[in-house]
């Protein structure tokens with residue numbers, strides 16, 4: 001499909017900006033994280049980390065290792081979400097990631113979740129796939145995570 005065909009996806013997008021605060025990590029419990037392992041729901045997440053406050057880790061499936069993503073000044077981390085994974089039949093995989101506030105003191109981060117136009121359906125396929133809209137997808141993911 002042509003790139004212009006993606007315009008339905010970006011016509012009137014829903015974006016969420018979260019301001020996150022992770023207190024110092026004091027727990028000795030290895031099962032505890034600032035944010036447990038998850039994949040973001042939507043299209044793309046653009047994440048600003050506080051410089052020097054490492055803590056974000058992404059899972060690398062080939063080696064089954066968790067890799068640290070350094071928090072570098074003026075650098076954004078871009079995460080692929082579940083919606084892209086679904087719409088590209090897994091060609092672009094959503095990253096499994098988690099946060100542990102490893103450095104002393106508080107950690108702040110600012111993720112921006114770009115979900116796309118809630119009425120859009122799969123723009124990568126002529127037949128629109130299963131017809132699920134962005135809104136239906138996000139609601140389904142919220143239901144699964146929080147029983148909403």
Ligand SMILES: O=C(O)CCC(=O)C(=O)O
Pocket residue numbers: 018020035040047049056097099109110111
């Ligand atoms: O705080 C971070 O670095 C990542 C936050 C995150 O993964 C999320 O809010 O979905």
Ligand SMILES: [Fe+2]
Pocket residue numbers: 038039040097
């Ligand atoms: Fe996330």
